[in-house]
Amino acid sequence: xxxxxxxxxxxxxxxxxxxxxxFTDKDGTTQTYETPMFMPVGTQATVKTLSPEQxxxxxxxxxxxxxxxxxxxxxxxxIKEAGGLHxxxxxxxxxxxxxxxxxxxxxxxxxxxxxxxxxxxxxSEIDGRPLFLTPEKSIQIQNMLDSDIAMxxxxxxxxxxxxxYLKNSIERTLRWAERGKKVHNNPQQNLFxxxxxxxxxxxxxxxxxxxxxxxxxxxAIGGVANDDESKDDMYKAVEFSTPYLPNDKVRYLMGVGxxxxxLESVIRGVDIFDCVSPTRLARHGNALVTGVRSTSQGPKExxxxxxxxxxxxxxxxxxxxxxxYTCQNYTRAYLHHLMRCGEAFGAxxxxxxNIRFLIHFCExxxxxxxxxRLLEFRDEFLKN
Amino acid sequence: xxxxxxxxxxxxxxxxxxxxxxFTDKDGTTQTYETPMFMPVGTQATVKTLSPEQxxxxxxxxxxxxxxxxxxxxxxxxIKEAGGLHxxxxxxxxxxxxxxxxxxxxxxxxxxxxxxxxxxxxxSEIDGRPLFLTPEKSIQIQNMLDSDIAMxxxxxxxxxxxxxYLKNSIERTLRWAERGKKVHNNPQQNLFxxxxxxxxxxxxxxxxxxxxxxxxxxxAIGGVANDDESKDDMYKAVEFSTPYLPNDKVRYLMGVGxxxxxLESVIRGVDIFDCVSPTRLARHGNALVTGVRSTSQGPKExxxxxxxxxxxxxxxxxxxxxxxYTCQNYTRAYLHHLMRCGEAFGAxxxxxxNIRFLIHFCExxxxxxxxxRLLEFRDEFLKN
Numbered sequence: 001x002x003x004x005x006x007x008x009x010x011x012x013x014x015x016x017x018x019x020x021x022x023f024t025d026k027d028g029t030t031q032t033y034e035t036p037m038f039m040p041v042g043t044q045a046t047v048k049t050l051s052p053e054q055x056x057x058x059x060x061x062x063x064x065x066x067x068x069x070x071x072x073x074x075x076x077x078x079i080k081e082a083g084g085l086h087x088x089x090x091x092x093x094x095x096x097x098x099x100x101x102x103x104x105x106x107x108x109x110x111x112x113x114x115x116x117x118x119x120x121x122x123x124s125e126i127d128g129r130p131l132f133l134t135p136e137k138s139i140q141i142q143n144m145l146d147s148d149i150a151m152x153x154x155x156x157x158x159x160x161x162x163x164x165y166l167k168n169s170i171e172r173t174l175r176w177a178e179r180g181k182k183v184h185n186n187p188q189q190n191l192f193x194x195x196x197x198x199x200x201x202x203x204x205x206x207x208x209x210x211x212x213x214x215x216x217x218x219x220a221i222g223g224v225a226n227d228d229e230s231k232d233d234m235y236k237a238v239e240f241s242t243p244y245l246p247n248d249k250v251r252y253l254m255g256v257g258x259x260x261x262x263l264e265s266v267i268r269g270v271d272i273f274d275c276v277s278p279t280r281l282a283r284h285g286n287a288l289v290t291g292v293r294s295t296s297q298g299p300k301e302x303x304x305x306x307x308x309x310x311x312x313x314x315x316x317x318x319x320x321x322x323x324x325y326t327c328q329n330y331t332r333a334y335l336h337h338l339m340r341c342g343e344a345f346g347a348x349x350x351x352x353x354n355i356r357f358l359i360h361f362c363e364x365x366x367x368x369x370x371x372x373r374l375l376e377f378r379d380e381f382l383k384n
Numbered sequence: 385x386x387x388x389x390x391x392x393x394x395x396x397x398x399x400x401x402x403x404x405x406x407f408t409d410k411d412g413t414t415q416t417y418e419t420p421m422f423m424p425v426g427t428q429a430t431v432k433t434l435s436p437e438q439x440x441x442x443x444x445x446x447x448x449x450x451x452x453x454x455x456x457x458x459x460x461x462x463i464k465e466a467g468g469l470h471x472x473x474x475x476x477x478x479x480x481x482x483x484x485x486x487x488x489x490x491x492x493x494x495x496x497x498x499x500x501x502x503x504x505x506x507x508s509e510i511d512g513r514p515l516f517l518t519p520e521k522s523i524q525i526q527n528m529l530d531s532d533i534a535m536x537x538x539x540x541x542x543x544x545x546x547x548x549y550l551k552n553s554i555e556r557t558l559r560w561a562e563r564g565k566k567v568h569n570n571p572q573q574n575l576f577x578x579x580x581x582x583x584x585x586x587x588x589x590x591x592x593x594x595x596x597x598x599x600x601x602x603x604a605i606g607g608v609a610n611d612d613e614s615k616d617d618m619y620k621a622v623e624f625s626t627p628y629l630p631n632d633k634v635r636y637l638m639g640v641g642x643x644x645x646x647l648e649s650v651i652r653g654v655d656i657f658d659c660v661s662p663t664r665l666a667r668h669g670n671a672l673v674t675g676v677r678s679t680s681q682g683p684k685e686x687x688x689x690x691x692x693x694x695x696x697x698x699x700x701x702x703x704x705x706x707x708x709y710t711c712q713n714y715t716r717a718y719l720h721h722l723m724r725c726g727e728a729f730g731a732x733x734x735x736x737x738n739i740r741f742l743i744h745f746c747e748x749x750x751x752x753x754x755x756x757r758l759l760e761f762r763d764e765f766l767k768n
């Protein structure tokens with residue numbers, strides 16, 4: 001499905017955009033989704049522990065799948081034979097596939113890998129066999145998966161990378177983007193470019209301008225770390241990139257899922273996000289909430305761990321104002337019981353809640369942008 | 385909900401009964417379910433890996449929950465506080481709870497336990513603390529859980545028990561049934577008695593007659609082993625029990641879930657069944673099927689292990705004529721992928737299929753009874 005992005009309204013006080021992504025299918029039918037948007041992640045062609053219907057009930061727009069994982073299993077050949085990823089996984093909304101780059105650089109971080117101009121040599125996590133991923137290969141795999149949005153294969157530098165390393169890296173990423181674009185061969189699939197450059201203003205500017213010159217269907221901001229210590233760098237990376245991205249193309253901050261980071265990035269002009277955190281937190285018994293403080297009134301707590309004994313007799317829902325299936329039908333006491341027993345349905349229920357929480361948070365941001373009160377929304381959010 | 389059972393039709397060639405179970409709620413509303421019926425098991429107040437909606441889509445009647453597990457976690461007090469098991473687990477159809485006896489006798493089989501006339505002393509599987517389960521305690525727990533059907537606490541003798549042991553055991557089970565009935569104190573809950581006696585005709589007869597004299601709301605046949613070597617004993621146990629059970633009460637064969645055993649037991653006059661096998665098989669990647677032979681035309685295969693490499697490129701559903709959600713929407717190749725990756729949704733999809741398979745099998749038996757062709761149905765089934 002070909003993608004168009006339109007800004008409906010730019011917030012008066014910030015760079016935040018209320019927008020819509022319109023997908024047009026071969027037969028002319030369209031699907032429209034508003035931004036800011038949070039995209040749930042279905043790494044291995046399944047949003048962990050959820051049926052497509054359960055995912056759909058959280059009102060998502062696009063969902064993600066991971067090229068690296070699907071390349072190894074079940075292989076792009078199997079998915080192509082199945083009629084593409086949508087058919088294979090029974091998901092008929094839009095799908096974005098990443099390039100596999102992040103996994104090659106991060107999952108294999110303690111293993112020997114060899115980064116050359118041509119691509120990256122590394123070993124399969126599953127069976128140890130040698131693998132070689134190149135910009136061309138990444139795009140060819142994504143073409144076969146037949147996702148709606150493919151990502152360019154970029155180098156994801158380590159968090160410790162210095163200015164000199166990053167400078168070389170963004171130049172290589174530009175050459176890789178060019179190579180990927182050249183072999184891209186799926187007219188129904190949109191291709192996004194990725195801006196790198198760490199927290200450096202000149203590198204981000206250079207990377208953004210050069211990437212935009214290549215004319216992609218959308219632009220991502222990559223290379224932001226997701227730990228508490230790097231939040232300033234994350235916001236800088238966004239702030240230094242968005243001024244050079246075209247107004248009529250969607251902007252995607254990759255791998256970010258904390259509400260405060262969504263908010264700060266939307267303020268700086270980002271439209272869409274993805275993160276594995278809602279489902280990962282769920283599997284460990286954590287529910288996303290707002291406005292909860294510990295009894296000591298210490299630092300704000302934005303998660304509840306349902307395994308905690310204090311929930312054993314708590315017959316309230318996770319969130320009293322939450323409209324998700326979990327909060328409409330189940331108590332904290334039941335979730336506590338399921339998580340204590342290791343029952344899979346506990347992870348399912350918490351995943352539904354956490355995904356819906358982030359999607360609802362985006363809906364709230366959209367309202368605030370529409371009404372030009374995003375800074376007030378931030379004040380309110382930080383106070384709770 | 386109070387239970388009534390009515391035979392609609394007794395098959396001409398066998399003792400098989402097409403029946404209906406009518407539950408009447410306090411407010412006079414009724415729920416009616418036909419027998420033969422297979423009941424999915426929700427051991428810890430959840431049918432493993434499934435939402436109540438997913439369970440419901442398999443068209444079950446009654447579901448089970450386990451007293452032993454719920455006694456330990458979350459405790460009957462928590463469930464009572466929640467408003468009973470239906471509210472706690474968001475299941476608004478009928479629920480049957482077992483007595484906990486089977487778990488005490490089987491789960492703790494390699495651990496020290498002390499069976500006295502008063503009850504059974506044993507140690508908690510979770511934290512090792514000493515526990516004491518008596519017939520009164522079992523019923524009191526089930527009263528608190530507020531299931532629709534409670535089971536009497538019976539002694540479940542080991543498979544190796546001889547005639548003398550079983551004779552003593554059925555007498556004790558009768559005394560325990562009496563004690564349980566005396567303390568039963570939940571007017572909306574039905575109480576079933578359990579017939580024991582191994583494969584011995586006189587013991588089954590004695591146990592059945594004496595249990596029926598106590599006048600329960602329904603009768604179970606217990607103490608049948610579920611392994612391939614004991615099938616004759618299972619069928620004997622049924623055959624020697626049903627003649628002494630009243631026609632207007634439902635008959636329940638506990639813990640049996642193989643299609644051939646359902647069929648042979650229905651032929652001998654059993655109405656309802658439960659078993660963990662459909663969900664357990666699912667978690668190991670197995671799907672129930674009929675009519676599959678290995679290429680060598682060797683012994684009949686009634687399961688497919690979806691982990692098997694031969695399914696990698698198999699884009700057909702598990703069952704081409706199956707009407708379950710899984711078969712309607714997913715291929716064997718997708719299930720193979722999910723099971724190979726250890727994705728929870730694979731177990732969910734296979735659980736849905738396997739439960740639906742057994743429920744559909746019961747629907748087929750009901751049709752065959754209605755049309756007086758159950759033996760022909762058996763011939764057809766055994767041929768495939």
